[in-house]
Amino acid sequence: MKKIGIFYGSSTGNTEKIADLIKNAFGEDVATTINVEDASLKDLDKFPYLIFGTSTWGIGDMQDDWEDFMEVVEKADLKGKKVALFGLGDQEIYTDSFADGIGKIYEKIAKKTTVIGAWPNEGYLFDESEALKKGKFVGLIIDEDNQTKLTVERVTKWVEGLKKEFV
Numbered sequence: 001m002k003k004i005g006i007f008y009g010s011s012t013g014n015t016e017k018i019a020d021l022i023k024n025a026f027g028e029d030v031a032t033t034i035n036v037e038d039a040s041l042k043d044l045d046k047f048p049y050l051i052f053g054t055s056t057w058g059i060g061d062m063q064d065d066w067e068d069f070m071e072v073v074e075k076a077d078l079k080g081k082k083v084a085l086f087g088l089g090d091q092e093i094y095t096d097s098f099a100d101g102i103g104k105i106y107e108k109i110a111k112k113t114t115v116i117g118a119w120p121n122e123g124y125l126f127d128e129s130e131a132l133k134k135g136k137f138v139g140l141i142i143d144e145d146n147q148t149k150l151t152v153e154r155v156t157k158w159v160e161g162l163k164k165e166f167v
């Protein structure tokens with residue numbers, strides 16, 4: 001399998017933890033995690049396959065470091081790459097902006113590259129989410145605040161699906 005770069009932004013460590021789980025599910029020989037706080041355009045260019053992960057902060061904002069890194073992503077040539085997305089949020093407290101951050105990243109990149117790894121919205125309870133497009137989430141959604149018991153199973157299933165597309 002070609003190399004996968006997992007770019008994540010995390011304020012209290014939850015998204016970092018999920019990035020590590022995803023890396024381990026692919027295997028360290030294939031996947032590398034990179035905190036967007038320290039990432040550059042060169043890092044993006046290195047990988048044919050990319051995974052972007054963000055939590056949601058404020059009301060529906062992408063994680064702070066992603067706000068800055070998005071400017072770098074917008075300069076990158078993503079044509080010919082495959083990109084998968086994952087987002088973290090809290091569906092109980094932020095039920096009107098659940099995991100919006102990853103929906104915002106999707107909006108910025110969808111026309112420039114191939115986004116893969118859509119995820120069903122069954123098993124979540126929320127009112128609104130910008131991560132929901134045409135009845136599916138744009139990528140894997142994880143809720144460490146309320147559904148941490150489901151996390152490993154969700155990550156495993158999502159990665160199994162991606163392995164068929166990251167070939």
Ligand SMILES: Cc1cc2nc3c(=O)[nH]c(=O)nc-3n(C[C@H](O)[C@H](O)[C@H](O)COP(=O)(O)O)c2cc1C
Nearest residue numbers: 010011012013014015055056060089090094098099
């Ligand atoms: C001040 C604050 C604002 C938040 N805003 C949202 C939000 O709008 N939507 C959402 O789904 N989750 C929201 N969350 C929940 C976080 O996204 C969630 O706890 C996440 O797991 C944090 O991940 P991180 O530690 O990787 O940053 C918020 C949490 C805090 C403390």
